[in-house]
Amino acid sequence: MKSRSLHTTDVLVIGGGLAGERCAMEAAAEGLEVTILSLVPPRRSHSCAAQGGMQAALGNCVKGEGDNPDWHFLDTVRGSDWGADQEVARMFVDEAPRAVRELAHFGVPWTRVRPGNNDYFVKGEPVVIREAEENAGLLMHRDFGGTAKWRTCYASAGTGHAILYAIDSEVIRLGIDVWDRCEALALIHENGRCWGAIARSLRTGELTAVLANATVIATGGYGRIYGKYTTNATINYGSGAAIAFETGVVPLGNMEAVQFHPTGLWPSGILVTEGCRGDGGHLLNRELERFMVQREPEKQELASRDVVSRHMMDQIQNGNGAESGYGPHLWLDLRHLGAEHLHQKLREVVDICRDFAGIDPAQSMIPVRPTQHYSMGGIRVNKDGQAYGMAGLFAAGEAACWDMHGFNRLGGNSLAETIVAGRLVGRSVAAFARREKLDTGTALARRFLDACEADIAAWLARTGDGPRIYAIQSRMAEIMINKVGIFRNGPDLEQAVSELQDCLHDCGHAVLHSKGPGMNPELSDALRLQGMIRLAITIASGALARTESRGAHFRRDFPLRDDRHWLKRTLARWPADTTSPRLSYEPVGLIDLPPGHRGYGKAEWIELGKSLEEYNQSVGTLQDAEGRLASEEPQGSRMSWGAWKSVATTTGTSK
Amino acid sequence: MNAKTRRLTVEIFRFNPQDPDATPGTECYEIDESPYMTLYIVLTRIREEMDASLQFDFSCRSAICGSCGMLVNGRPMLACRTLTASLPQHIRLYPLPVFELVGDLSVDTGRWFRNMVQQVEGWIHERAPFDPDAQEERMSDDESLAIYESDRCIECGCCVASCGVANLKPGFAGPAGLNRMARFMMDPRDARDDEAWFDVVSNEDGVFGCIGMMACHDVCPKELPLLEVYAYLRRKTLAAGFR
Ligand SMILES: Cc1cc2nc3c(=O)[nH]c(=O)nc-3n(C[C@H](O)[C@H](O)[C@H](O)COP(=O)(O)OP(=O)(O)OC[C@H]3O[C@@H](n4cnc5c(N)ncnc54)[C@H](O)[C@@H]3O)c2cc1C
């Protein structure tokens, strides 16, 4: 095969979104040579699509008064349905205020507190609130689901865009080398040590072996496994998780924890913000009934994301969906809010409806459907971001299971995670790269290059009437949305696993129709397919094994959270030459806030049945046995035991 | 939805620079229109069902990331948010000019914009190092909103493609570049004063390169107020020049 080359760098960062770039900055600031790979120019990464905001407990506005990291900790752990690692959650909430202020320093045009009377909507009602003169010009907060205080910092309607541009500007200022239109196909590794990755140019199709002392995976989520049923960008293949998985030794954590958002615009899947329901929008079925009123008399449309999504799927599965050329959906009705309100307060929604559905929400109902939105699971790492089982490999952002989200992440917490983790993990990466030596020969690199070339050659050589990769892709997506979606049950999941295994098998026979030179878009998609199917099988297998309901994982046949058997994290490894992952389990981490009622959703669960002391005692040993590598500080060093008690006595929603 | 389905003819520019035997040309595809059909859906279906070698760029497919600028019947626009219902039966798709061609409809906007950011030093020149333990510096919300307004540029390249000067003169910062300068000039956190800006802005590659055709203003998918931006830059540079 033609051109291939070799490149050496101190730190290789795979992924040019917020997590990857913030991490790269930290290493570059330490004087290390850093190379970033990204499928697209960094500013086009999916991080730019986040509109809502970023949580940090500053407590600058009236509705956020008294907020502090303890409240944020409480909300985050409850939100996770106790699946989170509480030490990581603590590190996160303590660091988030610094992270958000640093972004202000880098130029993010955050929305600021306007002193005097301000008009807001609270639970659908217009209210006037007076902001104090002394807080004028500090960062403003908005309301988000699952939080006790208004805590979400935002830059008008374009928070992710503004942050990504500020961070990428810093990356350019620091002169960091970015290879855009470049995809990591495989990790270079040997004996539990990672030495970089094989990169393929999406301009020319050329391969390069990038040898690195430390490697970071920050490739974002895997929404495209759900095909068109996702709010994620078209480039969210999850290939970072897939290449870590491919090593056979690095585990993925809690892959069955998949978040759905109730209102994806149908059929494009583009996100329609929660603000619509916040301001009083209604959900209707094909008979134009407001089914949420009957299902959730108290909270109605404003129940939590997972609850609303479940009721919506119920309607669709029972034939109450409205029909369109693209399959059944429901309606989001905003007409009663009036054109003036829509144009003033929900301008982006009006734009999205006009641009993508060709409708005016003041005149017509909006077609919506619950849509895959966020991947809580990912590459399992210790609190420094160091991957289990593979020295020199790190992960951060949505691609990682660091694990502050457990089984449900709160809105606004994932942008915050990218920056906080970028800062903290970046520091560990830098420390590692300074301490360790790049000590491997080119023979190893050549071996992995050869393997990638052989794979490509095999795809190009295969002829006959085998299936097309796009048919396999869409079959996978249909299986995932129908059987590994919002409602899950044993028989469906079993079927899903076996059908997905068929997809994996088909992938080995699929035939390309485009074989020309260059990046060849079909070949590029083909090279991602096996990894995506493996992730899909892992999500389905983890969901099948987990016989309880927790956060976003809902089993109709096991509707209760079961702390006695399932207060643990799923770990999945993919041994070579198999068609299913090997699952094992570890404790979620040290527990400070005891499992209880989240404050919303079901008030029933199965008790742990032992003391927290007993649970906590075994955490370290059991996690070590699962491949956790030593962190710079010992486990537990960042816990603030019992600090939450200072706020939890004033329970309830203070908003 | 019950209107008679149109059969669209999509004429697409084809050229793969990596293929030594390739010559530039166009190819036509026929596709049945469906409700809510955007050019994103059209192009993906063509690749998946008719011609797997077709190159184009989409990422967010929601008019946020700026990946999918192309000429649609001669006009630069974001393909992902263009509904076929708004177009005639015969649709012509060409790559954006100015930018290096990657293949077919895909062009290299990424490198162009990184060069532009380097040229205008499009980052905050800090006044003092970040103090992690201090409260954030205050700024009025109006000031912040004004910065946000020009920070909204998604670097899709539509303005650059539409600009007569950018089409002829490679060093010209282009509408997006001028907008980027204004964004940092108005930011109180940036240490550069008018004089420091003078050399970057006040020349033929800067605001005086613009000959005022203003196609950029019309094609910008984000409706950035580019007219006002240039007026602001001219005012600032004149003021600095007289000092
Ligand atoms: C529509 C939408 C709205 C959202 N709104 C909010 C919000 O308001 N608040 C909030 O907190 N969160 C929000 N989220 C979630 C949040 O935006 C993401 O979780 C976060 O931005 C992920 O950042 P990241 O850096 O981990 O990954 P990404 O930004 O997805 O970046 C991944 C990077 O990896 C690169 N990459 C991927 N694979 C490879 C490979 N194999 N080789 C090389 N490079 C690769 C890509 O090119 C990209 O640069 C939203 C998500 C969606 C979908």
Ligand code: FES
């Ligand atoms: S794909 Fe992002 S703007 Fe069109």
